[in-house]
Amino acid sequence: MGKTVRPTSGRPRLSSCQILADAASELFLERTYAGTTIEDITQRAGVSRSTFFNYFSAKSDVLWLEVDASVIHLADALAAVPSDEPVMAAIRRGLLAVAVEFGPGRVPWALTQCDLMATSSELEASALSRFLAQVKVLREFIAAKLGLDRDDLLPQAIATAVIGAAVAAAAAWARAGVTRGALTPYVAEAISPVCAGFQAVLDAAASKR
């Protein structure tokens, strides 16, 4: 999808994710997401419908191009946090590190169109799959760090709540329009209370032992 290693031989690509995403964005503005077919997009980009699926696996993926590119770093960001930090602090650090990549000038399509997510079931599906992917990353990290099972309630609850708060922050940030600054303060404000709440529970459980 995003970066692909340039192969040493074979037919060169006629298009790119970026070209297709740009063509799609124009069309979405002109005729809305639902009013644009994949064929419309590929036609504007000068390739055939089939080719679209060489670059994306779904129409909705073009909206997430930038988000996917950044959000993929969450696992690394979490791993990079010094291991002596308490869990919730580490999570905070990891998420903020990812959020830093989004400045006022870089607002992914998927976020600006956040309200439209509920419009089309394709968009809903694409959004949930991203959400779940991040929850999963976070959940594994938490379970490992706390020595719990991946299926225990706590890792899952923390992960879902934190990612939920972060997504809410991103949505509010996108809604803020031109007055918005960086994403980071929004995310910090949204997730800090959640982190504090769970850290308190973890501390209490630890001191009881």
Add this chain to the structure above:
Amino acid sequence: MGKTVRPTSGRPRLSSCQILADAASELFLERTYAGTTIEDITQRAGVSRSTFFNYFSAKSDVLWLEVDASVIHLADALAAVPSDEPVMAAIRRGLLAVAVEFGPGRVPWALTQCDLMATSSELEASALSRFLAQVKVLREFIAAKLGLDRDDLLPQAIATAVIGAAVAAAAAWARAGVTRGALTPYVAEAISPVCAGFQAVLDAAASKR
């Protein structure tokens, strides 16, 4: 979908949501969700494909029949909480009131199949649309109670985090198998830290004024 007033005249219904959902559940067990077409379902239920859409608006809706029926009470449950309760306590009460409706014997299909959600994009879409609906209800409640705008970060962050935690609880509860008891303690454990975290922020903000 669920309850419909029996009309005084007109052709009587040949089927019902329950009949279709039962037929669907059998088939999903036999051939998986993706391997079952709407036509398969209606055929087993003895009606035509078109009729399916008189009862449900999507194939995935049959999985959510029970969840939808209970979850619709959240707004009422929130409204029923005495207005002198602090916001986060009220939210807790509201969610627990809804959770009470699910006992060990009543585990909705959608929850038992929770892991399969990521399998099909139809299922993803159906799940997110439920999630967002509950977030919206909660967000309105919070915004009203705090005198904030619906679009402010705080109501949205609280709502998304809390519903996220509650969903995680429901998933863990469903996963617990026969050993699971009531849903309530799961939900309480998952959302209490979130509520505590946000309540602390709200108290701090209030005392500063």
Add this chain to the structure above:
DNA sequence: AGCTATTACTGGACTCAATCCAAATATTAC
């Protein structure tokens, strides 16, 4: 230049969810 392996593009056929609509059908009320 010709050959081969590799990779990408293309067009067409197919499945299925979902939408729309114009009959046809079965009831109640009169």
Add this chain to the structure above:
DNA sequence: GTAATATTTGGATTGAGTCCAGTAATAGCT
């Protein structure tokens, strides 16, 4: 029996997503 009402039905349509066999364009080799 007739009108009003509500439901069922079949058929047509759209569009996403999948699959695949055939074709085209490149690099490297001989």
